Every structure is written in C-alpha cells, then in structure tokens.
Amino acid sequence: MNLLVFSSTLSIAIPTILLITSIFLRKRCTQDREKSSPFECGFDPKSLARVPFSMRFFLLAIIFIVFDIEIILLMPIPISLTLCNTTTMILVPTTFLLILILGLLHEWNEGALDWSK
Template sequence: MIIILSCLFVTLILSSVVMLLASLLAKKTITDREKNSPFECGFDPKGSARLPFSLRFFLIAVIFLIFDVEITLLLPLAMIINFSNIFTWTVTGAIFIFILLLGLYHEWNQGALEWAN
C-alpha cells in the first residue's frame, strides 16, 4: 500500500513540476496586432474571423453523429449471435432497428433532413 501511495505522490509531484515549467517557459510576453489577427495570405482580413455557420449543416451533423453512434451499438449484436438465444437476439435487434427507423421517420417528418427550404 505504501508503494502505491509513494508512486502516486512521485507522479503527482513530477507532473506538477513539468506543467509549471511548461507554463513558465511557454509564455509569450510579446503580443501585437499582427500576431493576434487571423492570417489571410499576408493581407488584412476582409471580414470577421468568427463567421456563423449554417444551422442546417449543424443539425445534419448532429443527426449523423447520433445515427453513427447507434450503428456502433449494432455491431456487437452480430458478434453475440452464437452466444445468445436466437429468439431474444432477433427481438432485440428488431426493436433496436425499429427505434432507429422511428427516429429517422420523425426527423424526416419534422423537415430536419431537407437541406434547402
């Protein structure tokens, strides 16, 4: 137990020292307008660097992420077919796919999948 605590203490001290040295050595004290402005091929930027992006694109990206994560939840279903009851496996897979299709239909019905109005 004492060995684990001493290793933990040494790791904590060592990481704190490294972080302190990195923050002291990496400080940039010289700041000017040119270094703080966005670089645009050597010219002054014509617009703001923080332009808003399309809300439709954001919604499509979030929907893609949701369905992508659910596909990764389906992958283990194919791997456990040999270790489970075939009826339970089929019902579980069908319910999961039905919920996915129900969500897709809801998004389609709400108009979230239409790129242009």
C-alpha cells in the first residue's frame, strides 16, 4: 500500500513540477511581424490579396519539380540493369536525359533561368 501511495504521489508531482518550471523558464519574446506570419511564395500575407503573381517564381518552381521527378525516375536504373536487357536499359535513360537536357536548354534560351532581369 505504501508503494502505491508513493507512485501515485510521484506521478502527480513530476508533471506538476515540469509544468511549473516550463511556465517560469519560458522565453519572453517580443512579437515580430515577420516571424509570426506564414511564408508563402514571397507574398506578404498582411497586404492586399490582389498582388500579381510572379511568373518567374512559378516557372522556376515547375523546373525544380521536373528535375526532382527526373531524379526519382532515374534512381532504379542501376538496379534494373542487372534484370533487363542492357542495351534497352541504356537507351531508355539516355533518351530521357536527352529530352530533359533539350528542355533545359530551351528554358535557358527563353530566359526563364535568368533572375537578373
């Protein structure tokens, strides 16, 4: 019985002590407008909602997603080289990379990757 009382007292005392110390030791921070606001696409959430969207930001995000997916699609190729015909497994990724490189060169020539403008 004595052990039961001790364990129940301890199970109440420890969370209470932790709660009280967290209240006294918490950070006293000032409210910063930039840190307390959510960040989305470079927009200021406290301004007008009818601000024109940056097409350069959108194009760069799409290019990033395309090359992210490209990496995911190219990852299983070394493993499948042992399972399939070698010439097919070399021809398919080479064609895939060639199409992506041509697309990247087109974007570069169109100026979508130039942020200095």
